Amino acid sequence: MxxxxxxxxxxxxxxxxxxxxxxxxxxxxxxxxxxxxxxxxxxxxxxxxxxxxxxxxxxxxxxxxxxxxxxxxxxxxxxxxxxxxxxxxxxxxxxxxxxxxxxxxxxxxxxxxxxxxxxxxxxxxxxxxxxxxxxxxxxxxxxxxxxxxxxxxxxxxxxxxxxxxxxxxxHSSFGGYVRAMRKIEHSNLTNTKEADAILAEVEPDVAIRQFLLRNLVRSDSGRLGFRIPVGTLARExxxxxxxxxxxxxxxxxxxxxxxxxxxxxxxxxxxxxxxxxxxxxxxxxxxxxxxxxxxxxxxxxxxxxxxxxxxxx
CATH class of the missing domain: 3.40.50.1820 (Alpha/Beta hydrolase fold, catalytic domain)
Incomplete structure (x- = not known):
């Protein structure tokens, strides 16, 4: 984590x-x-x-x-x-x-x-x-x-x-990753365990989840988001x-x-x-x-x- x-x-x-x-x-x-x-x-x-x-x-x-x-x-x-x-x-x-x-x-x-x-x-x-x-x-x-x-x-x-x-x-797993990442961004999370729990719904491998979560950043208000443009990558x-x-x-x-x-x-x-x-x-x-x-x-x-x-x- x-x-x-x-x-x-x-x-x-x-x-x-x-x-x-x-x-x-x-x-x-x-x-x-x-x-x-x-x-x-x-x-x-x-x-x-x-x-x-x-x-x-x-x-x-x-x-x-x-x-x-x-x-x-x-x-x-x-x-x-x-x-x-x-x-x-x-x-x-x-x-x-x-x-x-x-x-x-x-x-x-x-x-x-x-x-x-x-x-x-x-x-x-x-x-x-x-x-x-x-x-x-x-x-x-x-x-x-x-x-x-x-x-x-x-x-x-x-x-x-x-x-x-x-x-x-x-592979279809990529679509699942994107949906989970967008859900994380729209959920106003402040805790990385909560973000990991959302990804766990689509990816059981802890190593892959940790790899994806390395893209998380925290705003001044403490809200979690991704430094990569998830919407753009989903579209492309x-x-x-x-x-x-x-x-x-x-x-x-x-x-x-x-x-x-x-x-x-x-x-x-x-x-x-x-x-x-x-x-x-x-x-x-x-x-x-x-x-x-x-x-x-x-x-x-x-x-x-x-x-x-x-x-x-």
Missing amino acids: IPKTSLPRFTRSAVYLRTYSTKMGPVPLAYHLHPAPIPSAAKNDSPLIVMHGLFGSRQNNHSISKALAKDLNRPVYTLDLRNHGESPHTPYHNYEVMAEDVEHFLQENKLGPKTVLIGHSMSPPPPQLHFNSTLTPTRGAKTAMAVALRKPSIISSIIAVDNAPIEAAL LDNMSAFAYHPDEVRFEKRALFVRGTQSPYVPDEAVPIIGRFFPLFRLKDIDAGHWVISEKPNEFKEAVIEFLNEEE
């Missing part, structure tokens, strides 16, 4: 006015930089960009990013994608606009073509995946894949964690199943690492040939874990990333 004192406070200017944007085009992303221990090292121009998944934030990747910066001696940036964390809220939420945000971030921070993108879905996996001829992927690491396919010249490689470029319609859930690419039309002809949790259904064997069509130079790394590969097996994940990146040198 989230302690009451740990909840961040929000004000009208800090959340509703500062973060809400209706403009077209990219939005500036909030981020945290874990600098390379030795700034003068040659690897300093080979940054890593780490991205969270739906309902997550850059805080989810703090520990692994800090460890990678130290062990690789590279700067590591953890991002809050739009409508998440401290980044701006907009009415638009799909992989095209999220990829555009990341491309803008690279340009604004003068990060060169040696940049590596790491993306992971933080969502609980659906019971089964559905394939069709359109090969439409959803969620998490898909933002990294979209950047790679849109602008391959601006990065050197990608690392996709437990996701594949296949169609996987959002269908767009999270849309992906504008087909492997016969566009490919990423650079190195890619796909890390698969062997106890997770997100990257079934049937998806491997499809990965190869989009990313012909890909490598698959299996780790004995569920969907939450990074948190379940952080050392194994870190070793896989280090091995993959060291091979580029």
Whole structure:
């Protein structure tokens, strides 16, 4: 359970006015930089960009990013994608606009073509995946894949964690999460146990409930709300199943690492040939874990990333 004192406070200017944007085009992303221990090292121009998944934030990747910066001696940036964390809220939420945000971030921070993108879905996996001829992927690491396919010249490689470029319609549990989160916001709650009880009506897993409740903030009056725009994300859930690419039309002809949790259904064997069509130079790394590969097996994940990146040198 989230302690009451740990909840961040929000004000009208800090959340509703500062973060809400209706403009077209990219939005500036909030981020945290874990600098390379030795700034003068040659690897300093080979940054890593780490991205969270739906309902997550850059805080989810703090520990692994800090460890990678130290062990690789590279700067590591953890991002809050739009409508998440401290980044701006907009009415638009799909992989095209999220990829555009990341491309803008690279340009604004003068990060060169040696940049590596790491993306992971933080969502609980659906019971089964559905394939069709359109090969439409959803969620998490898909933002990294979209950047790679849109602008391959601006990065050197990608690392996709437990996701594949296949169609996987959002499980019905997501609709339940959204309804419960909206109920929490409309109930004028002041106690996190009450918020957890509402989520428990749709999600029995305590870890998933705690993950969702990390988005809670407390107003000056003590009322609980979510720092993410729940209504926008609810409306855009269908767009999270849309992906504008087909492997016969566009490919990423650079190195890619796909890390698969062997106890997770997100990257079934049937998806491997499809990965190869989009990313012909890909490598698959299996780790004995569920969907939450990074948190379940952080050392194994870190070793896989280090091995993959060291091979580029």
